[in-house]
Amino acid sequence: MPENRVDLGVVTAPSGVLVLGxxxxxxxxxxxxxxxSRRxxxxxxxxxxxxxxxxxxMVAVPAAVDVPLTVRAGTAASPFDGGPTIATLEIDLGLPWSSAAEGDGPKAIGDLPVDPCGMVLGDAIALDSWTGDGRPSDDGLxxxxxxxxxxxxxxxEFGGEFIPRHNSRVRGWLDLPLEEAKAIGGSLRxxxxDEQGRGVMVAVEEHTDFHRFSRASRAHPLLVGAVEVAGCPVMGIGWDSGDHSIRHRGERRFGHVYPVTLERDHEGRTALRWTIPPYVPGGGTA
Known part of the structure; x- marks a missing residue:
């Protein structure tokens, strides 16, 4: 089945090193x-x-320091719900392809599993500043x-607005002062x-780079969100939990890893490509 091609946006690599991790x-x-960044x-x-x-x-590759790096995806139907999911991720690295050094390509540089919490694509030094899931709020909200x-x-009883998310919607409040958010969360819990003590599920999510990526990606059909980290645009790429459980669960321990290559694009430039083969029912991926 041919892939549908989607432009996802751009990242930059002012350090000259781009990371997918x-x-x-x-x-x-x-x-x-x-x-x-050192590694x-x-x-x-x-x-x-x-x-x-x-x-x-992670994989790390050289990239041009002074140009936006275009990110594209090829999509295929999810075996979970039939919706679009990423089958290939391709990033223009802004550098010419060196046939003398690499031949006609592609050049294999490793493989990666699909992280159930998503993948991050961005400049190596900028990612040294990344604040992850479970860290304290970095802006007090x-x-x-x-x-x-x-x-x-x-x-x-409490109020709150509808907040759209991928395939669902929740209610609540965004960008509250941290102590106020904790107090509201405690009251909801x-x-x-009813008389049997049943209530609602509650999440109090402190602002971190990980949370900002997750929040930015929730309305995107491919769960892709852009955030700024240390002044650089960084892209987060998520996966539907149902799709992940069918295609990628177990990750490296179960051999669910996917090749990463450097390739020559149609304009003679170098591209980074991560390829996730089609799903085969009962057999993982093709």
Whole structure:
């Protein structure tokens, strides 16, 4: 089945090194002894490579420092709900293809699993500043959302606006001062909608780069969101949880990893390409 092509936007790499990595672990690299950018620069110095330590994984490649880098996707139907999902991710690196060094290509530089929390694409040094899931709010704000069978009654009691999300919508408040958000969340959790003590599900999400990417991606059909990190545009790429459970669950431990290559595009430039093969029922991917 032919892919549909979608323009996703642009990123930049002022350090000259572009990273595609697992969103769950972007800010964990320093705990393993040294920054993400140092490891990424070492991998990129040989033309590009894969870095894997503990649960942290990324690929890093050289990229032009002074131009926007266009990001595109090829999509295929999800085996979960039939909606579009990313089958290929392609990034123009802004550099000419060197046939003398690489031949006609493609050049394999590793593989990556699909992180259930999404993937992050951006400049290596900018990502040293990334604030991940579970970190304290970096701007003193938080979002409060709630949902469930008693949400109508909770809205009559507490208020809150409808907030659209991919394939659903919740209610709540965005950009509240942190202490106010925690107080509202506590009140919602303590509230009972009936005599059996049943209420609503509640999330208090402190603002971090991870949360901003997740929030920005929720209305996009491919769950793609752009955020600014250390002054650089960074792209987050999510996956529907149902689609992930069918196609990618278990990740590297179960062999669910997908090739990353450098390729020559039709204009003679170098592109980074991540390819996720079509799903085969009962057999994973083709």
């Amino acid at each position: 697992m969103a769950s672990w972007i800010d964990y690299w320093p705990r393993l002894g040294g920054s993400l 990424a620069a070492a991998a990129a110095s040989s033309g590009g490579g894969h870095v894997h330590e503990w649960l942290c994984e 938080a979002d409060v959302t709630y949902w469930g069978g008693y949400a109508d009654a909770a809205q009559r 303590a509230w009972s909608g």
